[in-house]
Structure formats: structure tokens, C-alpha cells
Amino acid sequence: MKIKEIIVVEGKNDTNVLQSYFECDTIETHGTCLSNATLKQIEMAKKTRGVIVFTDPDYPGEKIRTTINQKIPGCKNAYIEKNKAKTNKKVGVEHASKDDLFDALQHVFTYEEKPKETLSWQEYIDLGFSGKDDSSMKREMIAKHYYLGKPNAKTLYKRLNMLQLTKNDLEAIIENKKG
Numbered sequence: 001m002k003i004k005e006i007i008v009v010e011g012k013n014d015t016n017v018l019q020s021y022f023e024c025d026t027i028e029t030h031g032t033c034l035s036n037a038t039l040k041q042i043e044m045a046k047k048t049r050g051v052i053v054f055t056d057p058d059y060p061g062e063k064i065r066t067t068i069n070q071k072i073p074g075c076k077n078a079y080i081e082k083n084k085a086k087t088n089k090k091v092g093v094e095h096a097s098k099d100d101l102f103d104a105l106q107h108v109f110t111y112e113e114k115p116k117e118t119l120s121w122q123e124y125i126d127l128g129f130s131g132k133d134d135s136s137m138k139r140e141m142i143a144k145h146y147y148l149g150k151p152n153a154k155t156l157y158k159r160l161n162m163l164q165l166t167k168n169d170l171e172a173i174i175e176n177k178k179g
Helices: 012-021 036-048 059-071 098-106 121-126 135-145 153-162 167-178
Strands: 002-009 023-028 051-053
Touching: 002 012, 002 036, 012 023, 012 098, 023 036, 036 051, 036 059, 051 059, 121 153, 135 153, 135 167
Parallel strands: 002 023, 002 051
Antiparallel strands: none
């Protein structure tokens, strides 16, 4: 499978694994301290071929993703679940199977640059995503459905609004998962 966009990853191992399965080019961030040169390279790549941010499903990976999306709006994002990208000791894109990487890259999306609030905080609470015994489970189910990784309550709320989802959209998913 050939991937047109340039994939932003954290390191050389991610690049090696992706290039063993896909025909693709990558930009490596080399950790959380993104240099201005790397950010410029990502910005240029976005303008010419497009970019997919595909960082590890851990705190440093989320930090890198957030920085890139804030400084270079309009990038595509791919997420992989932590349980699909880990060994006994490490977590990372390079530990995922070919099928799981393919699935993640098939479900990329771009956040709305200046999202209008389509879901109020009260609606979010009413749906049970925060403040209830099963809130964590509900958040995980919705995040899994939309390929959003495993965000905490506040981050999921922000991402749902960035995707312009409404209370009705989420209720439909919750009802569908119950049935």
C-alpha cells in the first residue's frame, strides 16, 4: 500500500516498521522537544504532500501530537490503541501489527481548526462521560469508535468538538453499542 502523505513518527524504529509494511515517507521528531527545523519540515510537507501525525499512544506521543496540531493546523491524525502497540516493557507504533497499523491509517482525520462547540460540557456530562462510575468505560468506547486513542475526560470532550460531533451523534453510537 502506498501512502501519499508523509507520516510524522517519533523515531527510527517507527519508520523502519512502517516502511517494512507500506510504501511511505516519514519525518522523525526524535522525542518531545520538537526543533524549529523539524516543525518547518512538517509544515512544508503538509503544504506539498500532506501530513499524518502518528505518534505513540502515551504521554510523550500525545504531547508531540498536540504541539504539531497547535503549530501546524490542518494535519491529519492517526491513532492506535495502547493495547495494540505495546510489549511487556514498551509502548510504541513500532510494536503494532501490520493489520493494526493499516487499520489506524485507514481512519485518519483532520481536526477542525477553530471548532465551534457542537457539544456543550453539560451535554457531555449528561451523556455520562464524566462523573459516573462507568464514565471511563463510556469514554473508552466512544474513543475506540472514532479512533481517538485513549484520552482523559477533558481531552475527549475537546476532540469530540474538534470533530464537530453532537449529542445526537454520540447517543446513536451509545445506543448502537448497547444493542
